[in-house]
Amino acid sequence: MGTVQFVLLADDPSTFITRVVPFIDIELAGIPGDRHYGLLRPADSRQKIYKRGTPIANRRQISIVSEEECALIAEKMNIPEVRPEWLGANMLVRGIDQLTELPAGTRLLFPDGTGLICEGENLPCLHPGKVIEQVYEQDGLRKKFVPAARKKRGIVCSVEREGVIHTGDTIEVIRLS
Template structure:
């Protein structure tokens, strides 16, 4: 049995988990009828996400990111929160030839400081906020043309259609993360966060 296990495990590289220190530099919430957010001092979170937010809910409707379902299929809402990093948004802005991309233009809820390569945090990473809230990373937030159009309009790009098409390319793997609420409560701007990155491996079958 030991020899068999050794044969199975040999090709698999296991990367140990680790802890990181971070901060919620800024917070944003969206009105119930539009995805763009606005700065707030605190976020009240329930198991459905941000109370009263555009993306709140235990479930959501499937879209282009879930081609395995007919569009509009009711499914679990794992996209309750959007997390971004200022350094990554600056790279995207440079690629698009604009001065800046503000987090609220693309519907972000949390601007996170202190995590290198935020968009590369793996699924399952946990963010423990000092005030008691815990959120869990589901996946990268794939950039789309809807967010791209918001960027183009807010940045005053001359060709807004071109800007909406450019954003998904410029923001690939830099658009941040989506997460859901594991332990509810209230997050406040400037709050310290302990990030726990899980043990990782690449499954090759």
């Protein structure tokens, strides 16, 4: 059983950085107003089996990171903290062991019945490293992010059951075979 520490939204079109909000609406297409909202999204470098830009099903609607794994990234980078905002996360959770290694297909259930499907590890990219380097004003810090964040950068999820997720909600983790 985990807990939702914060829910966050990327509703400023100029950046992927998220901001803390009291709750997030969960629709089949994701979180309304968030930059990852949509039933379809253009294929990118992660989906090399499709031509770049091809509209494909959006299975990266919601990203989740854990307090425990963010602390481990910070430790490896030798900095005081790594905040979920800087990773563009929509949710910070506590109490889910090795969140990033949850198998694809794992279900996350919330108190009002909202259900998310884990689509697997959110592979670390370069952007959060740049944000962290700016925050700490420490040249070269950006390069430490990707190696430090491997298997700790959280997961991406798609929506199975619509609803609302609040700060403080419990999370039931259901691993399917």
